[in-house]
Structures are given as structure tokens and as C-alpha cells.
Amino acid sequence: MSGATESGETEAFARLLRELKDRSGLSYGALAKRLHMSTSTLHRYCNGTAVPVEYAPVERLARVCRATPQELVELHRRWILADAARGRGTDQAAATRSAQGAGPAQETGSAQQTGAAQEAGAAQKPGAAEETDAVEPVVVDVPDPLTQPSPPARRLRRLRRRTALIASVATAAVLGAVALAVGVPFDGEGKDEGSAGQADSAVEATAGASRTGTPSAAPSASGKGKKPSSSPSASPTGSAGAGSGTSAGGEGQEADRPADDGVSDAVPLTVDVRPYVYDSPCSQHFLVDSEPEQVGPPASEEYAQRWATAYGAISSNEQRIALTVQGTGKETVVLKDLHLRVVSKGTPPGWNEYAMGSGCGGGVESRSFDADLDSGSPTITVKNGQRDFPYKVSESDPEVYYVTVHTKAYDVRWDLTLDWSSGSRRGTVHIDNDGTPFHTSAKVGGTSYDYPLGGSEWIDPDAVNQ
Template sequence: MSAQEDMDDVGEFAALLRALKERTDRSYGSLARRLAMNTSTLHRYCAGEAVPVDFAPVERFAALCGATPEERLELHRRWLLALAARRRPRTASVPEDEPDTAADPPPLPRRPWYRRRRVAVGLAAACALLATLGSLSALPDGRRPAADRARTAGPAASGTTEAMAPDRSGTSPTPSDSPTTRQPSASATPKKKPSPAPSSDRTTAPPHGGRKPSVPLTWSVNSQVWKLGCGHDYVVAKPPRQVPPPPAPQDAGVWAATQGAVHGGETLVELSVQGRTDTAVVLNALRVRVVGRTAPAPGNAYAMDQGCGGAVTPRSFDVNLDKDRPIAHAVAGSDTGVPIPAVRMPYRVSAEDPEVLLVTARTVTCDCRWYLELDWSSQGREGTVRVDDAGRPFRTSGIKGLPRYTYDTLARQWAPYS
């Protein structure tokens, strides 16, 4: 079989992978994490630069992209042909009607475009470094030019709340009786480490502008998420006749605030994390801090629905607040019917590859106040951001033993939950 036919077999296999990938709205990085493989490896498979030696990752990829049984069968056939093509020895024969040119040195293979670009970027960076060193040596006092100092302080001067926010890790949170809706991050400061000399502190040493380096990620949080978009309980210290009907999910924050409602039994926190640039930021750990436990809040439990079904959201974490030391456990989920295994930390995010984490915190025995801590690292720096409810801890109260009501849409009133 000719080399051209081998290339065609590999190309057809890669083309089918790309076609399946285009059905989704996910990036290569997002798909690779769900397949537990490296992003560059998946990209090489889809570009025809490599063929997996085992069909298992290909089958998981097809399932994640929603391939039909017929498409999976065709994908398996093309994988077999591509694998056989890659395993065949590549020997070139000289036609009899052409002169033998074996004595001449063969032409050097052309570098792929991305390798040529990498070399060019490396040379450009080296030239820029030499130019910078030359300009520094020309200064009599050894200081950098003003323009250089301005570039150094660039990220911290961007006006974002995370870069200039104070560190609240040492302050005690203020309890709140009313949960709020989605809020931007406001406490993302790098954590300090003891060091023998200020010059060895990689995370907190300020640049020449006197400002701390900005945190390389941003986040937002929504504490008014309902289970599967329709199921949730609130504890309200009012009789049923004084409580308005359940709101639409998007109005839950306003409804809860006006009623002084507390999350009943569980709180779902949706955390969206994204890098500031294309540079990857590693999310190393997600921890839970309980800052207060009292007896469950008095009142009645009001259910926002009469039950609903569906699949578990992927990237989910489960927290038992009744434990002395609660831990955020990764749990399995599904995505449009496709099982998603529980994937532990670390995760990677960037500006083009965000991540959404769903934390479900439950309690039976207490009125708990708590918040999250997210550890990150990037390019030799590391730190911790505090994830809370606009500066206040999240609040979850048990509903065991409380009267529970559901809304009767026909009678337009709250009725005892049956």
C-alpha cells in the first residue's frame, strides 16, 4: 500500500473525529478533561498527527460527542485502518524509469507550521530580552525606564475587583439572614508564605509600582441555584398565608431576600472560574470552612416545586455540613445522558477554557454558616481565593421536624406537603 493511501486512512479517521467534536460547543481542553487525557494529545488525534493505540478513549470521545451506534461502528472501522497504516513500515521504492538519486543528500523535512512558529516566537523573545538588557545597562542608576515600570504594573491597574481587593482571610465573616444572587469575586488575594528574604517570596513581592501582582483568575458565584432547575426548599419564619407564591428560578434571590428566607436542607452554589489570559491556571483544591453552627432556624419549610426529574449536573461536589470537618467530595454526573465520571482536582482553566463547579452542601442538624476556599497555582505563583456570598458566609439550615408546604397552583395557596 502506498504512503498516500496510508495518509488517506489516517486523515479520514481524524476528519470523523473533528466532525464529532464540532457537534459540541466545547473546546479541546474541556473535552480532554472529561476524557482524562492531555489536551495536546486529543488535538493531535483530531489533526491526524497521531493515532491512539487503543480504541477505549476514542469510544469515550464518541459517546461524549453524542455519536450514534452506526457512527461509532464507522469510527471503529476507520480507527482500525488508521492504526494499520501507522504501523506499516514506511519504505520508498525508486521507479525503474527514473535515475537513482540515492547518492544525493535527501531533502530535509519541513517543520510543521506550529513548530516553525514556536521557533520564531522563541527567537523573538530572545531578541527582546537582549534589547531589554541593553537598555537597562545604559541607565546610570540601574533602574528601568518609566515605560517598563508601567508595563510591570499593568495587570494590577486593570480596574478589576480581584486585583485590588483586600485580604479577608484573617477576618471573621458577618452572618446574614438573607441569601443573595450571583456576585463577582471580591477576595482573591495571593496567600503569603514565610521566606528567609523578601526576594524569595514568589507570590507577594510587589513590582516596582508598589502593587501586589494580580490574581491570574476571576470567578463569580450564584448561591440561588435550584436542584435540576426546579427543586429547592426555603425556611421562612412566616405562616403560609403571608408567604407569596414560589418565584421563577431567576427571581429566587429577590424572593428569598424579601422573605428573610434561609436555604432549607441544602444549598447549591454554582462557581464559575476563568483565567485572565491564555496561560493555564491550575485549581488545586476546593475546601469548606464552617464558621458557625446553631440549632436549625425556626419557621416553616416551603418547597418550590412538587418534584422534578433529570440528570445530575457534571463537575459536582457534595458537602456534608454535619461533619466536624466537612470535605468537598467530587461526585459523578451526566451530560445529556452521557455518564461523566467524578474527576478529582486539579483542574485547569484559562481565558478561553472556563470551568463551572457545582457545590451541594447539606445539613440535617444545624443552621450552618460556611464558605469555600479555592487553591490555585500558575507560573510559579500560588494562592487561595475565598468564595462566599458577597462578603458573607453561605447559610444552610436543616428542616427535619419543620412543617413543610408546597404551593397548590389550582387553589393558589400553600398546602401541607403530602
Template sequence: MSEAEDFARLMRELKERGGLSYGVLARRLHTSTSTLHRYCNGEALPAEFAVVDRFARACGASAAEAVDLHRAWLLADARRRAGTAAPAPVPAPEPEPPVPAPAPGPAAAAETAVLVVGPAAVAEPGVRPRWYRRRAAVVGAAGLAAGAVAVALLAVTGPDRGAPHAGAGAGPGAATGGPAGSASAAGAAPSEPAAGSATGSAPPSAASAEPTAAPAPSSAPPSAPGQATAAPLRAAVRSHVWAAGCDHAYLSERGPASVPPPPVEADAPAWASAQRAVHAGDQTVEVTLHGTGGGAVVLEGLEVRVAARRTPPAWNVYQMSQGCGGGITPAVFAVNLDAPRPLARPVAGNDAGNRLPAPAFPMRVSAAEPVVLRVAAATTGCDCDWSLDLRWSSPTGSGTLRIDDGGRPLRTSAATGRPVYGYALEQGRWSR
């Protein structure tokens, strides 16, 4: 059974047990009945985790069932991103004469088996339940060794050697154009840390590549000054999140005759990268966090870092939809990028008249209990480069996790007074 079929089977089982019709579920998911049919038949896959989460909640799934459904979606999404290439045969290693073991060093550490996530490496943990080993074997046999695949498998990989990254941007000064954003760990060393560095107060063993058990805090040796601490978190960042899955706008210097039709939300990163487009007016970033160890991690707060403010470019605005509506307004952390010191302010949401409570720190996250954060940033006066620092603490240490776009800042620009174009389907062109 393929990953997509396994995901569809879990959806059908939850739907049948929940006793809800396709029509009722479709309204709660804010999608069409035909689209939901395709999800449950394995003909299509949701483009974002939020749809999967709402489906599980609507069907009354338990915590364990929701995690299983999320894991199945991650694997199916990884397969979709990697294509359907047949797995290459793995040749058996030839025996070699024994040689003396070299002294530990950078070269020996580099030979440890890892999955690559952006520029960083993910080390295999010492002890994993059976489903971890079984899923890892399936993914390895399918040859899913691409950066986008590693992003989708964040829930089933182990802790980083260094800073976790997820995807890449479009290039300097371009739109946030990778298929997913990235989260890189950053901390407060005496000097300015490089992007992707982590600092904290964990003992040296907490930052090793292959820990078998976390040392008790009372017996942990003191860490060296300025020593880096690997964040016990994995973060999947989506920097192209549209309101209701259809409503968004981009700025591009290209004329309407040179811009292709608007994509669906799942294809927005590639479309924006090709047009060198920038988020116009506002940008929503979704971060899915998982713990990588056996214990829980406490998320303590979110800080906004604005790296640069420029005059907004005099480009055209391209609307992805003429208005699609939606019965849900998610709860978010709202950020005003024009403020001298922007803050992530909790804002409540609304689901068909039912209030959704505003998010609040501290939050608890573990391997079995993921947390999804949404940050909605807006500007009316600047072309802003920005990122987020997520403060965390655990029994093995504390630090911050940098949330950006593949190691590059997120970019959002004001669009007031710029020409606005919408796509006329009946005419097959952009028009004002």
C-alpha cells in the same frame, strides 16, 4: 446585532450543524421544546451556564466554539442584568497643560482604568487579542458599570489588583441573597488574613496592576515575607442553584400569607433576600473559573471552612416546586456540614443512565479552558456559616481563592421537623 441576538445566532448555527431536532435537544438539556425555541430565537436567555455547556456538548461543538458560545452568553446575560438603557455619550477630554508626572503612589494607582467587581478592582491586562478589545469597547459603550454586569463579564476581564468578588449578600444573618456569589482570594499569612486577601509565593511583579509578561520562574526575585499574591483566576459564583432547575427549599420566619409565590431559579437570589430566607437542608454552589493570564493555572484542592454552627431557627420551610424530576444528576463535590471537619468529597453523577465521572483534582484552567465546579453542601443538625478555599498554583506563584457569598459566608440551615409549605397554583396560595 444585540448580544442576545448574537448568542441566539450561535445556538442556531450549532443546532443546524449538529442535525438534532428541538425535541431531542430539549430532552438532553432537560428543558421544554418551547423554551429551547425561545433560546434559539433570541426571545429568552438561559439562566445558568450549565445549560449552555450541555447544549454545546450535545451539538458537538469544538473547544473554540464552546468558548465563543459561553462568551456570547456572558455578554447577553450582562445586558439582561443591566437593562436596555441607552449608552451615555462620552465627552472628549479637553487638553490640559503638561504637568510633571507625580511619583508613583496609592493615588496614582487608583487612577488606573478598571472594571469594578464587588469591592475589588480588575486591571486591564497589558496585551489582549483583538476580540478582548472589541468586546471591552462594546460593554464600555453600553455603560455596563454595575457589579452584576462585572460578574457576567468575568471571562473577558483581566487580573485583579486584589481579591476578586462577585456580587453581595443580603446582609448579616440573612440569606445568600445577591444575584451571584463571590470569590475572594485568601492565603496563609503569619496572622489571620482579612477576607479577600491573597497570599502566596509569587515574585513582586506578579502582583503588579499592569504586567506585560510574567517573569520566568528561574529569574524571579524572592518575594517579601507575607507579601500578597493576586490570584490569576476569575471566579463567578452562583449560590442559588436548584436541582434540575426547579427543586429547592428555603427557610423563612415569615408566615405563608406574607410570602409571595415561588420565583424561577434566575430570580431566586432577589426573592430569598426579600424574604430573608435561608437555604433549607442543602445548598448547591456553582463556581465557574477562568484563568486571567496567558498560561494555565493548576487547581490543587478544595477545603471547607465552617465559620459558625448555630441551632437551626424554628422557621417555616417553603418548597419551590412540588417535584419536577430531571434526567441528570450532575457530578459534584459533596460536603457534610455536620462533620467535625467537613471535606469536599467527589461524587459521580448520572445523565439518563450514563455515568458522569466524579470530579478530581488536580484540574487545569486557563483563559480559553474554563472549569465549572459544583459543591453540594447538606446539614441535618446546624445553621451553618461556611466557605470554601480553592488552592491553586501557577508559574508566577501559588495561593488560595476564597469562595463565599460577596465577602460574607454562605449559609445553610437544617430544616428537620419544621412546617413545610408548597405553593398551590390552582388556589394561588401556600398550603401544607
């Protein structure tokens, strides 16, 4: 069933890619050249045999094919589901390989047991040496000492071996029962003192077995009703960093809920952050405290985070980020409101400005929100006439939100908080740029540089036109 789901989600994503490609009128070769990828890779994406690891090439394809805002949102949603389905398929394949790997060991063990049994049978055939130490069948006929004469010494040795075999089999059976009893999880509710005593005895027996070299079974360490986080890097303080895809923690959440009501403490949603989203291929500008000879070529959106970190760059005049919010379970999560918080506000540094492209047209807007960092108390407002919060998300129905902030007078560090609720539970998710506030500054002073298409260096357009 899971394989069919994986195939269906991947095919739905690939079908949407094919529709965009066919509508563009471009061949696979021409489109792949514009996207800076191989034709075979693009073909695999469009026929569903592969899913892009990152979303950036998918968004570039959609923009080249002039996707509508609605198609951009649907394409991102389909990619998220196809990527998640691919992850589930990889886990199942690994589990299958692990299970198959146990086969040879089991066969080897069976062969060894069969060989031992054959040797024992051969020892009982006529003509075999009576002094053999092969183990005879467990069923024994012990003579009655009152009516039978004393057996010879050889018979006594065989009886001792049989008795030792019976004792070892009984011990193994008891230890196996103990291991099964300890390995069965229980929730601890409604157990009486007798049950607790049996559990303690089982643990003691297992501990004794481990001292004699017998493998022991340990009880499950997972707590009652605990749902594992979708990512091991989820922050306990409730922050969701750039590109993390982590489960975001809640601040002050579930304060009114009893501790043992069976509801998971895990936050039922994840927030993936892209801190630099290009409204068009050349919309992003950065301020850098370096001369053009010391600054490398502009970066595409896919590598913007790495480029900005390498040069200590600050978004110039405005910054557009993308938030992908998805539930971690089948229950619906209500996203109640999105808030912007100014961490610090100061004087712009006056650095040089570098454009990530040149000669580009306008971009598209979709599920977009806006904030003016120059106002006294910046707030998130809706754009494009769309509705405001609340929204709903679940595991199969994610949402993508674009937030654009702008400033003409200040150097501003800022972050976001997202309020959510699910049934009787509620909380707040803290959103920032991989553990640090987002950073946007006005351009005041400095020189603006462009990197012409096909060029090899940064140029000052004003100096060239003089």
C-alpha cells in the same frame, strides 16, 4: 481579527442552542412558552444575533431540551466565551464612536486656520489698506541698518508683529516637544542621572505651561507590569461573592517573589458564584420565619437570591451552588484544591418550609462535589465517579463546578477556599455569598408548604390529603 473571534464564539454558542432545540422536537413557539420568553427572543438567541445577558434562561432551555451533563458544561462554557466576546465588541464600538466624534472638531479647526490664512493673503493684495493687522508670511527680509535708511514707523510695526509670530510659533513647538517627552512612558530601569534630570526639566516646563493657560501632559500613572483587574470591585481580602464575577484576591500569595520581577500582582482568575442552583425546577426548599399569607410566590433560579434576601430565607436541608472559574490571561492556572470551612454550627430555627416548585422529576449532575455538614470536619468529596482536583483553567477554557452540601441536624454557616498556582505564583481565593457565609439549615419542626402549578396560594399538602 477580534471581530472574527467574536462572531465565531457567538456562532458556536448559537449552534449548540439550535442543536438542543432541534433535538427536542419543539417549535420555537412551544419552547419559548415553556421558557416564559418571547418567540422572537428565542429565535435571536438560536441564530446568533443576540446573546443572553444572564445564564439562567440558557440553563432552563438546556434542561427542557434534556441536555446531557456534558452538554450542560459545554453550553455554560460557550455562553461565557460568547458573553465575553460581546463585551469586547461593545468596548471597540465605543472606542470607534469616540474616535469618529473627534472628526468634526478637527475639521472646524482646519477651517478656522484656512480662513485666517485667506484673510492674511487678502491683506497683502494691491489696494488693501496698509494699516491692516493681518499677519504676513514668516519669512522676513530685515534691512541692514548700516546700508539702508531707517524704515518708516509702519514698517517697524510690521517687523514687530513678525517677530512676535516667530516667537509664538517657537514657543508652541517647544511646549509640544515637552508634552511628547512627558507623555512617553518609561519603566525607570537603567536610567542615569541625565535622564532623570531631563524628565524633571520636562515636568517643570509643563508645570510652567499650565500656569500660563497652556494644556499640559501628565505622565502615565500605571505601574510597571501591572495588569488591571477584570473587575473594579475585586476585594483586597480575596473574597469572591455571589454572582460577582470579580477577580478574587489571594491570601499570602507571592510571598517569595521579588517585588520587581515584572510579574503582575493581579490574581490570574475570576470566580463567579451562583448560591442557589436548582437541581430540578422544584428541588430548592427554603426555611422562612413567616406564615404563608406573608410569603410571595416561589422564585425561579434566576431570582432565588433576591427572593431569599427579601424573606430572610435559609436553604432547607441542602444547598447547591455553582462556581464558574475562568483565567484572566492566556497563561494556565492550576486549581489545586477546594476546601470547605464551617463558620458556625447551631440549632435549627424550626421555621416553616417553602418549596420552589412541585411535581418535578430528578435533575442532572455534572462536575459535582458533595459535603456532609453534619460530620465533625466536613470535606469536599467528588460525585458521579469523576476525578478529583487538580484542574486547569485559562481565559479560553473555563470550568464550572457544582457543590452540594446537606444537613439533617444543624443550622450551619459555611464558606469555601480555592487554592491555585500559576508558574511560581500561588494563592488562595475565598468564596462566599456576596460577603457573607452561605447558610444551610436542617428542617426541624414547622410546616412544609407547596405552591401548586397554576395555583395562587401556598398550601399544606398533608392537610389537603386528610
